[in-house]
Amino acid sequence: MTQDTVLANATLVLTDETVRGSLRLSGGEIAAIDSGATVPPGAVNCEGDFVAPGLVELHTDNLERHIQPRPGVDWPHAAAILAHDAELAGCGITTVFDAMRVGSIPGGKARYDAYARGLASELWALRETGGLRISHFLHLRAEVCSETLPEEMAAFGPEDRVGIVSLMDHTPGQRQFRDLEKLKGYVMGKQGLSEREFEEHVDRLAALQARHGAAHEARAVAEARRYGAVLASHDDTTAAHVAVSAGHGARLAEFPTTEEAAAACRRHDIAVMMGAPNLIRGGSHSGNVAAASLAEARLLDILSSDYVPAALLLAAVRLGALWGDMARGMATVTAAPARAVGLGDRGRLAPGQRADVIRFALDGDTPRLGGVWCRGVRVA
CATH class of the missing domain: 3.20.20.140 (Metal-dependent hydrolases)
Structure with a gap:
């Protein structure tokens, strides 16, 4: 069993666009995607970092x-x-x-x-x-x-x-x-x-x-x-x-x-x-x-x-x-x-997909990983 994880105030890399929003990981899957920069209690504040599929x-x-x-x-x-x-x-x-x-x-x-x-x-x-x-x-x-x-x-x-x-x-x-x-x-x-x-x-x-x-x-x-x-x-x-x-x-x-x-x-x-x-x-x-x-x-x-x-x-x-x-x-x-x-x-941020997700920021044009989740479990 894994606890729910919410990655909020992120730049979500969707299939055709990037948008500010949050991602909820639950039971090894992506449970929900919401728009906006709100950071609910207990969520991880990504501070605008990119969140993308693994x-x-x-x-x-x-x-x-x-x-x-x-x-x-x-x-x-x-x-x-x-x-x-x-x-x-x-x-x-x-x-x-x-x-x-x-x-x-x-x-x-x-x-x-x-x-x-x-x-x-x-x-x-x-x-x-x-x-x-x-x-x-x-x-x-x-x-x-x-x-x-x-x-x-x-x-x-x-x-x-x-x-x-x-x-x-x-x-x-x-x-x-x-x-x-x-x-x-x-x-x-x-x-x-x-x-x-x-x-x-x-x-x-x-x-x-x-x-x-x-x-x-x-x-x-x-x-x-x-x-x-x-x-x-x-x-x-x-x-x-x-x-x-x-x-x-x-x-x-x-x-x-x-x-x-x-x-x-x-x-x-x-x-x-x-x-x-x-x-x-x-x-x-x-x-x-x-x-x-x-x-x-x-x-x-x-x-x-x-x-x-x-x-x-x-x-x-x-x-x-x-x-x-x-x-x-x-x-x-x-x-x-x-x-x-x-x-x-896998391969997309969408409800029902595997909760395989990465968070990264950019130092110039070089990505810097801030977290990696596989099936909703943080692995790096």
Whole structure:
């Protein structure tokens, strides 16, 4: 049981506008919304701070970063999960789709082994004991350029809260890594490969894609249907790529690398998601299309924190400034991602919605969180 909480004298970020008013949280839901600056007895006086829905994060590598904080370091998983959960809560994220890779290459110096099934089981065990502050779902990143994708995906089922399956093809020389020099710097730095080992790695990935790519992609699409998950494309570059994704039934496009691909997504009614770090930095670290360019072209629907959890709220506020509309900017991290994955119970300030709420003020153009509530319970 939780006590009612009233957040009064706030700037409420509604779906299409911001208004001064108050919000009452009761029984894990938003019970009422009232207009005006009145502060009833016992209410929290927000003093004009923004009160918005909790952020909905669809793609973050943050859990993997906690599990392996440095190459070759396997951190205790329960501690890593709890630290990840607390970090996201502290960034205003109240719903997360934890990205986990499925599809591995067990041998060689650039090897990477299966881990998702075991990690997901540990995550759900902590959830069962009430150890998690926020709402977690799974996002399985299906690496088609791998050796073990079918058996890894077979280990999951509808009971595993798999909300998203994304089709990942990291074959060098296309999509995200069209620029092999950028790929070389990334892989050699991360895995400590020599020039020769990098060349062998590239050749091996190309061979795997040729051998398994089509079959693995078809298997991932079928497994997404079995789970009841939303299918997402990843790093589509051309209109032809988008047409294939649409044919598979994709409803979400993660990080299209060109404006051509983003425009094609719009024609196919596929929601476009870009990285918040891309928006904040002013461009992609891989040299692909800038998120701000897509925002200005009205081709951006959703933001993801990707590899920096704190980027999500900051980027939404900056989008609000770019568009001259805070409600529209915040919708890219609340209502739009919730809608894209079929979560109708969150992402908006409205009676009956989950009481997932954040309070923040602005220091210049930088948001400063003043509170985070999940199901009406303050978690940060």
